[in-house]
Amino acid sequence: MKLFIYGSSTGKILMGSLWCALFFGAFAPRMEAQETPLDSLKLINLNEVVLISAGKQLNHQKQHKPLSSLDEFLESSRSINMVKRGAYAWEPTMNDMASERLAVTIDGMQIFGACTDKMDPVTSYVDVSNLSEAEIGSGQQGTAFGNTIGGAINLKLDRGNFKSTGWTGSLESGFESNNSLRIFGGELNYSDDKFYLNTDAIYRKANNYSAGGDKEIEFSQFEKYNFSMNSGYKLADDKSISATLIFDEARDVGYPALTMDVSLARAVIASVSFNQDTLFGNLGNWESKVYYNTIKHVMDDTKRPNVPIHMDMPGWSETYGFYSQANFARGKNRFFFKADGYFNKSLAEMTMYPANSNEALMFMLTWPDVHTADLGIYAEDNISFKESSIKLSTRLTYHSNTVADDFGLNSLKIFHPDMDRTNTRFLKSFSAQYHKMLQYFHLNGGLSYGERAPSVSEGYGFYLFNSFDNHDYIGDPNLKTESSVEGNISVSYEKPIFEITAEAHYFHIYNYIIGKVDSTLSPMAIGADGVKVYGNLDYAQLFNTSLFARYSLSNAFKLSGRISYHRGVDDEGENLPLISPVSYQGGLDFYKNQYSASLSVNGAGEQVHYNPAYGETKTAAYATLSASFGKRFFINNDDLFVKAGIENILDTYYSSYTDWKNIPRMGRNIYLTISYSIK
Ligand SMILES: [Cu+2]
Secondary structure: OOHHHHHHHEEEEEHHHHHOEEOOOOOOOHHHHHOOHHHHHHHHHHHHEOOOOOHHHHHHHHOOOOOHHHHHHHHOOOOOEEEEEOOOOEEEOOOOOOOOHHHEEOOOOOOOOOOOOOOOOOOHHHHHEEEEEEEEEEEHHHHHOOOOOEEEEEEOOOOOOOOOOOOEEEEEEEEEEOOOOEEEEEEEEEOOEEEEEEEEEEEEEOOEEEEEOOEOOOOOOEEEEEEEEEEEEEEOEEEEEEEEEEEEEEEEEOOOOOOOOEEEEEEEEEOOOOOOEEOOOOOOEEEEEEEEEEEEEEEEEOOOOOOOEEEEEEEEEEEEEEEEEEEEOOOOOOOOEEEEEEEHHHHHHHHHEOOOOOOOOOEEEEEEEEEEEEEEEEEEEEEEOOOOEEEEEEEEEEEEEOOHHHHHHHHHHOOOOOOOOEEEEEEEEEEEEEEEOOEEEEEEEEEEEEEOOHHHHHHHHOOOEEEOOEEEEEEEOOOOOEEEEEEEEEEEEEEEEEEEEEEEEEEEEEEEEEEEOOOOOOOOHHHHHHEEEEEEEEEEEEEEEEEEEEEEEEOOEEEEEEEEEEEEOOOOEEEEOOOOOOOOEEEEEEEEEEEEEEEEEEEEEEOOOOOOOOOOOOOOOEEEEEEEEEEEEEEEEHHHHHHOOOOOEOOOOOOOOOOOHOOHHHHOOEEEEEEEOOO
C-alpha cells in the first residue's frame, strides 16, 4: 500500500527490482535488528533465534553440549519439537506441524528431502559446523522463507565478513558414552578486508544406543561426515560476491522405529551470491543468490532379520533456485522485499524381490518424477510509532506440479482417472502483527492468513508405507489447497533480571490434509492394515499456549522454566496425531570466571489426547534430569574449552509423543567435548 506512494518512477523501479531476480537469504527481521531495539523486533515477530556455531567461544559457554547434533540444538528451542525415528535425522515440528506444513531452508535456499518415509528432513543435510544460527518464525511470520502453515526454520550458514583476522582455526572432538559416539571436527579460516575463505569438516560415528535400564536399541547406529567451504571476494567497497559448497553424507544409518535402514544419504548444496550495499540509491542490503542442490537417498533392508520381501528403495531430489532481496527505509517505514523461485525434481522408486525367485520383480515409482516450479514475491513493512509498531507482510506465489514420468502418471491414473499431468496453484499469505510497549510490559498480537500446496507425497505418493499407523498411503493430485487462519497473542513483563512471558497460538486450518482410510483398496506392504488416500478434512484446529520465565539470582546464577499445553482436533472433534501433551523444562545455569555449569529437568505429562486411528498409543508421563560442567582455559593466545555432562542422569526408560511408534529414548549418557581454537 505505502509501497506505491513514492512517485511512479520510484514505484516502478521498486516493482522492477522485485521482479528482476530470484530468491531469498537473510531473514528480514534480522537485517533490521541492527537499526532498532533488538528485543522489540524479536517480540513483534514472535521469532526465536537459536545460536549454533560449534567452535564459537561465546556460545561455548552458554551451550550445554557444544558439539551436539543440529537436531539437539533445535530441540532446545522453545518452539520446536523433534519427531524421532532413531538416533539420527529427527524431523522438526512447530506448532504441532511437521515437514509438509513448514518451510525449512538453508541460508534461504529451498531444499527437499529425497525419502518417501521422511527419513531425511532438510535439517539432516547440514551440521552444526556449517551453521551460525537457526532463525525461527512461527506461522505466517515465517513466510519470508516460503509458503507455510506452521512456520519456518532458516538455518543460517556461518560465514566470513571481511574482517582482517588472517588465518584462524580450531579443532574439536567429542565423545558420548551411551552409543560410543565419536566426533571429530576442524575449521580453517582466512579473512582479510578483500577476501575470506572458511572451511570446516566434521565426522560423527555412533553405535547402537541403549534406552534406560541398559536396553540396547538395535539398528540405531549411524555414521556421517560433512564438509563445507564458503568464500567471499570484495569487488568494490560496496559490492561483493560469495560462494558456498556443502557436501554431506551419511552411511549405515539405522532407523529402529522403521522397517528399513539407510545405506546412503548424500547431499551436495552449492550457491553463488552477489551483495551490494545499495540499489538505485534507495534500496539497501541488496542480496541475490542462485543455488543448486542434489540429494540421493538409498534405503536398505538387507541387515534386518525376517524380511518377508526384500525391497530396493532409492530416491532423488534436485533443486535449482534463486532469490533477490533488498531493504528500504523511509520515515516510520522499513520495507523488505524479496523475489524468489525454485524448480525441484523428486523421484523415488521401489523394486520388490519376491522370496520365490521365479516370481516377477515388482517395480513402482513411489514418487513419479514430480517437477515443481515455484515463483514468489514477498514484501513486508515494519511501521514504528512511539511505543508501538506494526508489521505487515504478504507473499504471493505461483506453484505448479507436473508428473514427468508417463509410467508414474498412468499408475496414479488408476486411482485418479481424471487427473491432469500438471496442476497449478496460486498461493497467498497475509499477515499483520502488532506490538505495544508499556514500560516493562510488551503486548503482541497478530492475525494471519496463509496457504500451502500439498507435498509431493500428499499429491503424488504411490503406496508409501507408514509404519506409524501401518497403512500404505496414496497421494491425490486434486487435493484442495490447505489454508490457515491464525491468531497469536503474547504478553510479557521484562526487566533485566526478570522476565515472564505468556503466549498462545491458534490455527484454524481449512482443507486440512491427512490420510483417510479407503477400504476398497488393498495394501501392497505385507502385513499392512489397509490403504489410506490423502484427502482434505473440512477443517482442523490447533492450539498451543506456553508460559516462560527467567530470573537472575545473581550475576552468576540464572534460573529459567517453561510449561506448555497443546491441543489439536479435527472437524469431528477427534484428536489429531502427534500433538504434544503438557510439557515442561526447567534449568539452573551458572557462569563465572570461565567456569560454567547447568542443571536441567525436562518432562511431559501423560498423553491424554491421542488417537488410535492414527496408530497412536497413550504415552506415559516422564521426567529426565541432566547436568553439564565446562571450563575455558587460555593457552598462550589460544583458547581451550572443555565441556562435560550427563544426560538422563537417573537412566529413565521413557518415550515421548514424538517418538515414532514409542521407540524409547536414550538412557544415561555421559559426554565430553574438547575444542581448541587458534587465533
Ligand atoms: Cu528413506
